[in-house]
Amino acid sequence: MSGVTLERVTKTFGQVRALDVVSFEIESGELLALLGPSGCGKTTLLRSVAGLEKPTSGRILIAGRDVTFVPTRERPIGMVFQSYALFPNLSVRQNIAFPLEVRKRPAAEVARRVDELLDLVRLVPQADRYPNQISGGQAQRCALGRALAPSPEVLLLDEPLSALDALVRTRLRDEIRRVQQLVKTTAIYVTHDQSEAMAIADRVAVMNHGRVEQIARPLELYEQPTTRFAATFVGSRNALELPVMNGRIQLSGAFDMPAPAGATDRAVAFFRPEDVEVSTDGSGHQATLEVKIFLGATTRLHLVTDVDGRPARFYADLPSRRALAFEPGSPLAVQVDPAHVTAFAAD
Amino acid sequence: MKAQQPTAPAADQATGTAAPLGVSAPEATPAGRLRSFGAAWGPAIPLLMLVGACLLGPAIVLVAQTVWGASGFTLDNWTKVLGQAANQDAIVTSLELAVVSASATLIIGSPVAWLVSRMLAGPRAFWLGLLNVAANFGGIGLAFAYLATLGVVGMLTLAIQALGIAFEPPRSSSFIALLFAYEYTNIPLFVLLTIPAMGVVRDDWWEAAQTASATRQQFWRRVGLPILTPFLVGGWILIFTWSIGIYGIAYGLAGQSGGTAVHLITLQIGNSLQSDVLFGPAGAGVLAVVLMAIATVSLLTYRALLRRALRWF
């Protein structure tokens, strides 16, 4: 058994439960993204795998070996920090060589491996520069090289891109994925940015309040969130709170479907803006167009309607050319295919 | 920091560069320049005047007086004063004492500074307070406290003797006694001066080193110490400079101009000021300039060192 296994890992800080009985397995060579808002426990989980935090209870296994009580320096890991944490007195080359020199590998082997890594992360021209002389993106690649130098069993990345400019971020994100797939190292990638997680992960684990809400492949998570939190966090969705009547929920004229399990009084219906069908011919639910926001290829229509006596707002995304036909202030009819609606009980 | 135009306030700026025809820009006239200088430096001038009058001016005059005799420029004062054995001894001993004290301080103070910088806010505040008191507690008071502790009938002396050990404490005017007393203020001073520098070594470097499988020792040897060393050496230089100029403690412990007391530059200066018979102001002046020269060299070295240390940041 390779990869990483967490068995009922719990971590408490005084009264606060940072990790609440977390269990899952990561397959060898897989990149798992830990996704969630600030304070959900994803960084604590990553640091627990690294050994920088000790779990209050539970077990952690890396490549089949129980490392729960093994100190960090003896774990077969490599870690990339949010702040890069490059040693300022060592050059790029020396930073990458550090894990190997510290393991007392012979100089020739170290030199060869460092050259290999410099090539892998594309930092050959910067090899002899110092951390304060290179850009943020280059620093992060150096950190990646350093983490991979000892051929670890698992690569840990703690929000590696949050300190970077938007443009650099997408490029480096793809770079990290490319490298990870090339060396086939198991990886855990912490982020609060859901598009980032979905773009590069094999599977995504959505976390909230120390618990894992759902682990699934990105497409599955996107199409079929299994918990209300996952539905709100992943993919920008419309959310409408609807009353449950006779075991069904409906937005009259738009959709009508059975109420979700456990919903007795009210339910929240999630549907994506691109699944909203808009027309002017009156067949569907009545809504008023408040404003159009031009986003390039698509235009987002801000719609307002009446639900249960109160105004409710939601969006519809249309190809911009089609959106030209609709004027702000005009009444429109909307419909949504119930197959595209996911609903959860509102409590 | 925000880049400010270091010149005149709004009124002058309005008429500053684009001058109307026939009128020269205000800054060009001497009066205008004076005004804009006044506007830029005004509130700081009283302080700078104090510094000039009490620090710079006196320093210059001091140097000048040592090389100016009845018949113009002369090095007589220098040759006379530096030719005397007591003075030569004083210079050597002062340097020795400062070097030893700074070194002992460095060894003891570095781990303390590191540990205190890493403490949580509560305990750290306590220790900072204690260090503050000890660092400021010098001079005669400290000399007496030393006597009360390790003097001939000092508390510690009596305690050790009561244990049956035949203990004779070092003479209060000896090198070693002065050293002990110096350490009392120097260690806390060193710690207070170097604590900010300790923050330079970040926690996440240590964590990164751990994830790269380094031991604590390897981390310190390869990353921690290379980065901290310039600041620690800087601290050493500062303590050295400070120790060379200590007077109060030395006066309290070894002030008698007896034959057996250590000779220090500061004590020589003090002595010659008190008994005009010996050298008079000229003699004291030469020694004072010697101190000044040593201190200046130290300070320049310190600044150069710090500039180099910060090149990695």
Added chain:
Amino acid sequence: MTTIAAANRAPDSVRRRPSTTRWAQRLLFVGLFVYFLLPMVAVVIYSLATRWTAHILPDGYTLDWWSRVFSDPTVVGAFGTTLVLATLTAILDIALVVPAAYWARVRNPRIRPVIELAAAIPFALPYLVIGFALLQFAGVVVPGLQGTFPLLVLGHAAIAFPFLYWAVDGAMAAAGIERLSEAAETCGASPFQIVRRVVLPNITPGIVSGALLAFATSFGEFAMVQTVARGVYTIPIWSAAAIRSYSGEPGSFNRLAAVTTISFVVLFVLSAIVVYWNRGQTVRILAGARAIEQREGT
């Protein structure tokens, strides 16, 4: 970084240490604590002792020395002089440093390097040298001031100002005084109003702690008092005479012990206030430390 951490909690990687070094640490600090407190304990006991030449503890205790100290006009006078001197030093420094520091931040950044260079001088040049040089300088420029109290006040102000500067400058940086001044200007406040209502209230902790450090510097200063103003009788001068004139006669050292204890207590109280005002942050003293913090963005 996302952590649900109680405030001030260090991560396990930093906190976890092998237990041997933990104990070595504790030993170090206990040793330091004893080392610092031992002399003071000795002094305090001395001030309360009747005869103390043979055993660990004195033969007997008495408050006699203390009452003698408080009733001796020379000593009380010396205390008064010392307090007045220190207070004037602090006040003068506040008056000179605050405007300069403010102007350096808000209007003219070129002032800063000049002040910082000047602030390094009292650290590098021994007070004895400065005192002597000041005496000579006054002899050349204003002979009338030689050996006078006002000259001493100026001298003390010159050597103590760095403490005030670092404290005030630090407070201004922490408060973001440039931004506040600009905002006040856009609200239509006059310079005077800005200083009174915006600047001073926000840097009070800095002024207080800096002033206390300046006060402490002047309070214990010996070299300059002895050199510059021979006639001025401060507590350090009295203490020096007391130490020198030790004649084996009972009482001479005991009264000195009482006076030293008082000095120590004053210092202790001042330090406690300074640390309280700074809430455990370190008070930066030198240029190097400032440069580090700027680059690290702390």
